[in-house]
Amino acid sequence: MTEAGPPPDYDLAIIGGGINGTGIARDAAGRGLRVLLVEQNDLASGTSSASSKLIHGGLRYLEHGAFGMVRQALAEREVLLRTAPHIIRPLRFVLLPSPRVRSIWMLRAGLFLYDHLSPRKILPASASVDLAHNAAGAPLRVRDRTALAYSDCWVDDARLVVLNAVDAAARGATIRTRTRCTHAERGAVWRLTLESRGKTEQASASVLVNAAGPWLEAVRDVIDDHAPSRTRLVKGSHVVMRKLYDGDHAYVLQADDGRIVFMLPFADDFTLIGTTDVDFRGDPATVAPSADEIAYLCRVVDASFRAPIGPQDVVWSFAGVRSLYDDGAGSAKDVTRDFHLALDTEGGAPLLSVYGGKITTFRVLAEAALAKLRDVLPPMTSAWTKTATLPGGDFTYAERDTHVAEARRAWPFLSARQARRLAGHYGTRIGLVLGDARSAADLGAYFGEDLSEAEVRYLVAQEWAETADDILWRRTKLGLRVTAFAAQRLSAFLADVMPPTGR
Secondary structure (H helix, E strand, C coil): CCCCCCCEEEEEEEECCCCHHHHHHHHHHHCCCCCCEEECCCCCCHHHHCCCCCCCHHHHHHHHHCCHHHHCCCCHHHHHHCCCCEEEEEEEEEEECCCCEEEEHHHHHHHHHHCEEEEECCCCCCCCCCCCCCCHCEEEECCCEEEEEEEEEEEEEHHHHHHHHHHHHHCCEECCCEEEEEHHHHHCCCEEEEEEEEEEEEEEEEEEECCHHHHHHHHHCCCCCCCCCEEEEEEEEEEEEECCCCCCCCEECCCCCEEEEEEEEEEECCEECCCEEEECCCCHHHHHHHHHHEEEEEEECCEEEECCCCCEEEEEEEEEEEEEECCCCCCCCHHHCCCEEEEEECCCEEEEECCCCCHHHHHHHHHHHHHHHHHHCCCCCCCCCCCCCCCCCCCCCHHHHHHHHHHHHHHCCCHHHHHHHHHHHHHHHHHHCCCCCCHHHHHECCCCCCCCCHHHHHHHCCCCCCHHHHHHHHCHHHHHCCCCHHHHHHHHHHHHCCCCCCC
16 A cells, blocks of 8 residues: 655645735635645736726626626625725716717617616616716717716725735735746645745645736646647736826726727826727736827827827826637637636646636636635635625725724824825724824835835735835835835835845
């Protein structure tokens, strides 16, 4: 009789620290599994921080008959709003008509389905908007038409990823950033070689999940996965400009090529515009908006808004690569956004590959992944994330303003803007950031705007932040405001006072 080897270090190892990887890690850790997650860079450093920042049903996917996917996403809007009210908020969209692209009756029919495919308890139904008499019509070239309005939600996408990782770690998961899986030996268990900061170590796991997004194929090479590939990479680009209109609503513009483009209020003083759909080939780490994509987004906006804009008005731009499941669609914009989970148990220890998915349905994807793995993992408790709040989200969405007011009473030296930002980022965990400070000076040095040493220390200790980019662009969006000099001071502080801990 062959003697059994030692048990693996983990039940589940996950490669990829984006929304899918951290969502699976959180769900699995909460069910009592031993979980390891490795991410080669920072959490949400890829596609998951380069989204349109929306929790939405996907109105345009109704045209493709994706009713199941839209129904699922519509139901998730309010689930996520309840579980993370500090980083998710309702957002009203004004959908502008374009008779050349879609008739008003076609839009009404689509919104009727949008309203009724899934029950709503929080978000209001769609309605007509008279652009001639509504403030939403003020900046537009044409005001003699009826528009339509509907509701979805806005999300701080990078923080959603980080908070899933924070909760996963609190429930026992091991989260390793700046850690690359360089080799995987597949036998009765997975034996992984990990490299981090010049050091090599080994780990073993019963099951491996490839949730690397646009790096899925690169990971397949490392783990010697020879199954047929179904990956299709599609680039989506966005631009950010100084605020182009007043109000807290968003616009949905119809481009002449049939695409829709969102205009969203962003970071108080800016407008976010996106997105494009372009097939992508190359290194996802180098992805950036092309001049043609930036010009395209500007033209779509310029066709509807009175104040002219152009590429010269862009203050920031970013792009992400979506790793979609190749369903054979001819055009990139028509490729399914639904997720696909491929389980391979033939070559030894089980391997699950995650294709596609949307930020809106990450929680459902995680549940589906664990359901698919149920027979190859140790016994687990039942699904639990539908009603469990993310860290800092233990209040209702209707109490958001009250939460900000309570923060100002507890720390009266905070400005209204600073209290709103901190409460919006950290929710009820704001006390972990500010502690017993009684004045702004108690928070230590400042690195431009209202970014304090206390906040930086919290982000390093609790949220795996290591670089200025981690803090200015993913944990916050203060990179839009701080000067280059302030960013350099932050980098120096991180390097000299708080070197990477390797948490």
